Amino acid sequence: MPTSPSAARAAVAMLTVDEALDRILARVAPLEATPVGLLDALGAVLAEDATADRDVPPFRNSAMDGYAVRGADVRQDGATLRVVGTIAAGTAPDRAVAAGEAMRIMTGAPMPDGADTVVRVEDTDNGTEIVTINKATPPGVAVRQAGEDLRRGETVLARGTPLRQAEIGVLASIGRAKVSVVRRPNVAVLSTGDELVEVGEEPGPGQIRDTNRHSLAAAVRATGCAAFELGIARDSADDLRHALGNAAFGDLVVTSGGVSVGDHDHVKPVVNAMGQMDFWSIAIRPGRPLAFGELRTKRGAVPIFGLPGNPVSALLTFELFVRPALLKMAGRTKLHRPRVQARLLDRIEKPAGLRTFARGIHDAGAGTVRSTGPQGSGILRSMSLANCLIDLPESSSAADTGDAVTVLLTDLPEDH
Ligand code: AMP
Ligand code: MG
Numbered sequence: 001m002p003t004s005p006s007a008a009r010a011a012v013a014m015l016t017v018d019e020a021l022d023r024i025l026a027r028v029a030p031l032e033a034t035p036v037g038l039l040d041a042l043g044a045v046l047a048e049d050a051t052a053d054r055d056v057p058p059f060r061n062s063a064m065d066g067y068a069v070r071g072a073d074v075r076q077d078g079a080t081l082r083v084v085g086t087i088a089a090g091t092a093p094d095r096a097v098a099a100g101e102a103m104r105i106m107t108g109a110p111m112p113d114g115a116d117t118v119v120r121v122e123d124t125d126n127g128t129e130i131v132t133i134n135k136a137t138p139p140g141v142a143v144r145q146a147g148e149d150l151r152r153g154e155t156v157l158a159r160g161t162p163l164r165q166a167e168i169g170v171l172a173s174i175g176r177a178k179v180s181v182v183r184r185p186n187v188a189v190l191s192t193g194d195e196l197v198e199v200g201e202e203p204g205p206g207q208i209r210d211t212n213r214h215s216l217a218a219a220v221r222a223t224g225c226a227a228f229e230l231g232i233a234r235d236s237a238d239d240l241r242h243a244l245g246n247a248a249f250g251d252l253v254v255t256s257g258g259v260s261v262g263d264h265d266h267v268k269p270v271v272n273a274m275g276q277m278d279f280w281s282i283a284i285r286p287g288r289p290l291a292f293g294e295l296r297t298k299r300g301a302v303p304i305f306g307l308p309g310n311p312v313s314a315l316l317t318f319e320l321f322v323r324p325a326l327l328k329m330a331g332r333t334k335l336h337r338p339r340v341q342a343r344l345l346d347r348i349e350k351p352a353g354l355r356t357f358a359r360g361i362h363d364a365g366a367g368t369v370r371s372t373g374p375q376g377s378g379i380l381r382s383m384s385l386a387n388c389l390i391d392l393p394e395s396s397s398a399a400d401t402g403d404a405v406t407v408l409l410t411d412l413p414e415d416h
Contacts, residue, residue: 044181045331055147068115071139118142182331188250248297257309286377287313359386
């Protein structure tokens with residue numbers, strides 16, 4: 001049994017970062033599938049197997065502007081052939097090519113029967129009645145075979161594939177004007193605090209601008225999800241209850257502030273009255289207090305994160321805990337940032353016992369990383385200068401210049 005109050009607290013609530021993340025991920029699930037227009041599928045996860053309705057390309061065609069010929073006729077420089085017609089892209093050849101004949105052909109136009117090779121126009125005299133082939137061309141050159149990209153009936157993209165621009169193109173090529181994707185979460189973002197004013201307002205004595213609502217809504221969007229803003233709730237249970245009533249329209253709720261143990265920290269009791277909130281002390285710096293739970297709504301349970309109020313802590317805990325949850329809800333299976341090793345260029349002190357995420361500048365070419373400077377949890381500049389997080393293990397009390405450290409690459413687009 002723990003003997004002191006602080007030991008008791010530690011025994012009850014102190015979680016590691018990985019334990020907290022496991023608990024969170026165990027409680028969120030992919031959303032349902034929904035049909036969307038092709039372009040709206042960008043960044044979503046495919047919820048069906050996409051099958052080719054026909055061969056792509058659907059017919060044998062020319063890869064060059066030139067002359068469609070029989071390979072046997074162009075084995076030597078200087079061959080001359082009779083030009084028997086022209087085929088543009090979008091038309092069909094009206095005759096075959098026989099021995100000693102050539103047809104002018106444009107890129108993408110169907111190959112005429114009999115021809116198996118295209119001589120580039122640059123390798124000819126560009127003749128209209130008779131063409132001279134200046135350069136011998138090996139048989140089969142510059143012809144694209146039917147189905148060489150995709151075969152009819154083939155599963156071209158499997159369910160679960162994240163859709164980037166290349167996949168949108170592939171889906172277009174198989175005729176999918178609409179596709180079924182995993183719906184992406186719509187996230188409610190709420191700030192709490194009596195001291196907060198809107199961005200456009202002039203802060204009075206003791207007041208500051210609401211930063212978190214904007215950085216967190218932006219973080220939601222950067223994760224490929226939709227954000228809607230619930231404004232600022234004052235530090236009163238009534239105001240918070242009212243704001244969270246609207247949160248129920250979302251698939252997930254993110255609040256910031258009001259989750260410490262101060263006199264005006266109402267998030268936990270209010271959420272407990274409207275659902276259930278766990279309050280965790282995580283062995284992390286920055287961002288130690290984190291609340292996670294669910295609101296009961298008519299539509300079912302809606303997960304809610306109560307993030308700490310300090311602007312760095314709010315964004316950092318979003319990155320580490322909310323982002324993977326949103327990605328899982330959006331149907332992704334790769335939930336975490338790439339991690340690489342890098343050589344540290346400066347010494348970073350940290351509290352032993354807390355896993356610390358220093359904001360860093362990673363130089364991939366040099367394989368080095370340095371901290372962004374002052375790391376206070378209110379110094380948002382430390383994040384704006386950063387392109388990575390330096391992940392320093394719980395046990396250590398410092399990382400030294402020259403040490404190999406683990407770096408999370410946070411600056412990549414969502415497809416990576
Ligand atoms: P709290 O967690 O509510 O005690 O807030 C911790 C610190 O973060 C305090 O200095 C707050 O003023 C600050 N803070 C809380 N919410 C915001 C916000 N939305 N934007 C900027 N700073 C905030
Ligand atoms: Mg507060």
